[in-house]
Amino acid sequence: MTTAAPELPDVTAQPMRDTFVAAATAALDADPRTALVLADISADRFAEAAARHPDRVVNVGIREQLLIGVAGGMALAGMRPIAHTFAPFLVERPFEQVKLDLGHQEAGAVLVSSGGSYDYPGYGRTHMAPGDVALLDTLPGWTVHVPGHAAEVAPLLADALRGDGRVYLRLSERGNAAARPVGDGLVTVRAGSGRSSGVVVAVGPMLDRVLAATAGLDVTVAYAATVRPFDRAGLGRLVAAAGQADVLMVEPYLAGTSAHEVAAALSDRRHRQMSLGVTRDIEVRGYGTPADHDRAHGIDTAGIAAAARDFLLA
Amino acid sequence: MSTTTFSRYADLPALIGLMTGDEKHQAAAESTLDVLWVLYDRVLAVTPETADHPDRDRFLLSKGHGPAAFYAVLAAKGFIDVRALRSWAEFDSPLGHHPDRTLVPGAEIGSGSLGHGLGLGVGTALALRAQGRTRTRVVVLVGDAELDEGSNHEAIQLAGRLGLESLTAVAIDNRSATHGWPGGIGERFAREGWAARSVGGRDHTALYDAFTLPHSGRPLAVVARVNPKG
Numbered sequence: 455m456t457t458a459a460p461e462l463p464d465v466t467a468q469p470m471r472d473t474f475v476a477a478a479t480a481a482l483d484a485d486p487r488t489a490l491v492l493a494d495i496s497a498d499r500f501a502e503a504a505a506r507h508p509d510r511v512v513n514v515g516i517r518e519q520l521l522i523g524v525a526g527g528m529a530l531a532g533m534r535p536i537a538h539t540f541a542p543f544l545v546e547r548p549f550e551q552v553k554l555d556l557g558h559q560e561a562g563a564v565l566v567s568s569g570g571s572y573d574y575p576g577y578g579r580t581h582m583a584p585g586d587v588a589l590l591d592t593l594p595g596w597t598v599h600v601p602g603h604a605a606e607v608a609p610l611l612a613d614a615l616r617g618d619g620r621v622y623l624r625l626s627e628r629g630n631a632a633a634r635p636v637g638d639g640l641v642t643v644r645a646g647s648g649r650s651s652g653v654v655v656a657v658g659p660m661l662d663r664v665l666a667a668t669a670g671l672d673v674t675v676a677y678a679a680t681v682r683p684f685d686r687a688g689l690g691r692l693v694a695a696a697g698q699a700d701v702l703m704v705e706p707y708l709a710g711t712s713a714h715e716v717a718a719a720l721s722d723r724r725h726r727q728m729s730l731g732v733t734r735d736i737e738v739r740g741y742g743t744p745a746d747h748d749r750a751h752g753i754d755t756a757g758i759a760a761a762a763r764d765f766l767l768a
Numbered sequence: 769m770s771t772t773t774f775s776r777y778a779d780l781p782a783l784i785g786l787m788t789g790d791e792k793h794q795a796a797a798e799s800t801l802d803v804l805w806v807l808y809d810r811v812l813a814v815t816p817e818t819a820d821h822p823d824r825d826r827f828l829l830s831k832g833h834g835p836a837a838f839y840a841v842l843a844a845k846g847f848i849d850v851r852a853l854r855s856w857a858e859f860d861s862p863l864g865h866h867p868d869r870t871l872v873p874g875a876e877i878g879s880g881s882l883g884h885g886l887g888l889g890v891g892t893a894l895a896l897r898a899q900g901r902t903r904t905r906v907v908v909l910v911g912d913a914e915l916d917e918g919s920n921h922e923a924i925q926l927a928g929r930l931g932l933e934s935l936t937a938v939a940i941d942n943r944s945a946t947h948g949w950p951g952g953i954g955e956r957f958a959r960e961g962w963a964a965r966s967v968g969g970r971d972h973t974a975l976y977d978a979f980t981l982p983h984s985g986r987p988l989a990v991v992a993r994v995n996p997k998g
Contacts, residue, residue, distance in 0.1 A: 512894055519922055523919065524888075524891035526887070528895040530877070551884070554884055559869060560870055
């Protein structure tokens with residue numbers, strides 16, 4: 455890592471990976487159906503769990519196609535596998551295994567990534583995966599959680615493990631100062647008036663930045679820690695109660711990833727929408743700090759504030 | 769069910785003919801036919817009645833291309849209705865040119881894109897071991913050209929290092945890999961710690977022995993040699 459530039463005041467360090475390790479270890483202890491598949495990443499953190507459950511904690515080495523294939527095979531035999539590594543190696547590198555060894559087989563798994571979208575920018579583009587949610591969005595049936603606080607990780611993981619479906623839990627080390635309720639769709643954090651300028655949806659780690667960026671604006675700010683399935687009905691209600699049918703989506707991954715969901719939610723009315731997130735049209739080749747990349751993509755507080763005013767006060 | 773009238777090895781060409789309309793030529797061309805028959809007739813502990821039982825043996829057709837022999841054997845053994853063969857590859861048929869496990873009773877995986885079966889097989893074998901089902905076998909059929917895909921080698925390596933004795937790979941070798949396998953396919957498995965055996969892919973006795981003789985503590989690779997493609 456490089457010498458850290460000061461973190462934005464609207465971003466709080468969140469030890470989501472440590473929280474995940476503790477929650478997954480507890481799940482392995484509690485339920486013999488739970489299995490954990492690793493590809494070296496975080497294997498050191500799961501050493502105790504592996505010692506206690508040598509048959510259910512499997513480190514396949516640096517073999518990410520096999521990471522997903524093994525998870526699929528375990529699910530076919532009735533287990534509930536968690537597969538974990540950094541986001542580019544969990545979703546992008548073995549994408550056909552995600553598509554076929556899980557989806558096509560109707561096999562369930564909980565994929566838990568860390569580092570999204572650019573928690574480790576010193577490592578460069580190879581360790582960034584801002585397209586992970588958009589890629590999974592090409593496949594039917596995925597639930598996608600994007601927590602914004604470490605305390606949101608354990609309940610989301612527990613909920614995922616109770617089911618049989620395909621769940622992606624996208625972790626970052628950067629988030630918000632306070633945990634929010636998870637599991638119930640959009641949560642209103644700040645309600646605008648009946649004459650408000652619209653609705654701003656902050657996904658996961660973007661919330662505190664969005665709150666700061668929209669301070670002084672009459673808008674509704676809603677929080678989403680779960681983006682698939684998208685809470686279309688909830689967005690429709692929030693927009694109906696707002697003064698304008700204008701929606702600003704602020705996501706920590708590729709800009710516009712949820713634009714089609716917003717369009718579907720509001721297809722019954724005239725509306726406007728704008729999407730903020732990681733830039734699609736250029737590859738940012740800088741290293742530096744995550745805050746540097748927030749600025750480059752216009753999703754630091756100042757960038758969001760400027761875009762929000764352009765869009766909502768137009 | 770018509771299985772009582774189409775349940776023998778000698779019936780397989782007629783069953784394949786229901787799909788292809790050309791039984792003599794097509795049946796002889798099916799490189800997997802004898803391996804599949806020996807597995808389902810004599811090796812695998814799985815029947816239509818136990819097809820969902822957790823202790824059943826698993827057969828994973830990784831090389832999903834050219835599944836007519838697979839469907840014929842499943843029909844002969846009563847997993848699928850013989851009448852379904854006539855609808856092969858029609859829109860609402862359960863049987864396509866690549867099998868879909870959600871549509872074909874008895875098919876453990878859907879396949880078609882090469883190089884997926886061994887990884888799924890390793891995961892299944894690991895899960896069965898974790899569940900204490902040590903007597904349950906997992907047999908994965910691959911082709912020699914399919915082994916070009918690197919994903920296979922991730923699975924071969926790990927299965928060997930972990931000593932997954934319950935896992936068997938049967939490689940149909942019709943020498944169709946573009947760049948070949950100098951030294952033979954079996955060498956790739958043996959180098960990674962598998963027990964490797966090479967037999968004639970039409971010899972039922974040799975295939976049976978290869979599948980069933982002990983291979984203590986190691987996964988088993990059976991290379992089934994058949995006539996070169998084309």
